[in-house]
Amino acid sequence: MTATADFIVRLAETGAMAPTADNGQACYIDWDGRTLGLAYAQRHAASNVFGPDSHGTLLGIGAVAENISAALAANGLDAPWQWAEAGGQPYGTLALPSLPGQFAAPAGPAARHTNRFPYRKAALPPALLEKLAAGSQGGNRVTVLSDAASIKRLVRQVRTSAEARFCNPALHRWLFDCLRRTPEEVARGDGLDMRTLGLPPGGAALLRFIADWERMAALNRFGMYKLMALAEVGQISAAPALVCITGGGARRDVLEAGRLLVRVWSEINLAGVAVQPFYVVSDQLNRLHEGILPPGFEQKIGAVEAEVGQLLALAPGQQLHMILRVGYPTVEPVRSRRLPLDQVLRHKAFSKDLASSS
Ligand SMILES: Cc1cc2nc3c(=O)[nH]c(=O)nc-3n(C[C@H](O)[C@H](O)[C@H](O)COP(=O)(O)O)c2cc1C
Incomplete structure (x- = not known):
């Protein structure tokens, strides 16, 4: 060569x-x-x-x-x-x-990598958080939440958004298509290796049980989506800090936000701190604007948008691109292929x- x-x-x-x-x-x-x-x-x-x-x-x-x-x-x-x-x-x-x-x-x-396992509760060095909060790219910026009240407020929005997510058949099908269970599936080199998910005991069996959308839809009539959303926020609620990437919504802004996201994420990992992105809020807000939320969620996700805008001091036309859960790792995760x-x-x-x- x-x-x-x-x-x-x-x-x-x-x-x-x-x-x-x-x-x-x-x-x-x-x-x-x-x-x-x-x-x-x-x-x-x-x-x-x-x-x-x-x-x-x-x-x-x-x-x-x-x-x-x-x-x-x-x-x-x-x-x-x-x-x-x-x-x-x-x-x-x-x-x-x-x-x-x-x-x-x-x-x-x-x-840089994703760590979906529990993190220690220990606070992160203020110098690291300050450095992260100074990051920007194009019109995008970084906001670090490290006080309990702000974290709790954002986690509530994650929970509501996750409830909408678990009622969406298209997202359900996509998630289960992405899961890689066997060594042969993992060797394909894409998707989500089950070993990277940080599932609690019984988690894999539960996922298998709800893989069929008809069954999930039936269980949702008894509130299954609420239980799933509660499980989704278990670890993020305990995070010592949340790092948010925000900025404009035009195509170019979002490309620049992706640049900022990976730069910040790499910097955090290089400092020995773990990262898990939470995209569910941004995704449901985009779906609100595209008119493709599951029936009955428009008002709830509209309220999420108002809360997020206020909490992150978003100017008109700006949006939340990504939330990162950060903290010291307890487990060195399997790397995705x-x-x-x-x-x-x-x-x-x-x-x-x-x-x-x-
Ligand atoms: C736009 C975007 C959304 C993502 N959303 C989530 C998410 O909601 N939850 C999660 O655990 N990981 C999320 N991830 C992380 C990806 O699943 C992960 O980057 C991918 O599986 C590759 O693994 P790696 O980060 O370890 O290289 C997201 C990544 C991107 C770029």
């Missing part, structure tokens, strides 16, 4: 370490010999709830872009992303300057190079 081909492969591997909703990895990284591009990868079309312009997908694309920029910076390079302002594909491109002979890996992308790189990196320019090296 030539030095350039090797560099591009390592760059793409670093990009692909980025977090994506449910580890769906809806991103292609294209290389044409001069320019890198990021484009939507349609995966699991039958159940996927995140289309190319959805908020969840755009956060993931921004995260991939940030990892690539971090890798370039670690190699002394700087190249700006050009985002497609009018929408469409690719989302963005980056013209690469001449590349060094060797690739130096940045620390952040490999350190990634798809084989040939399902992510599309590279006409040196395909012969790669073929001859394998």
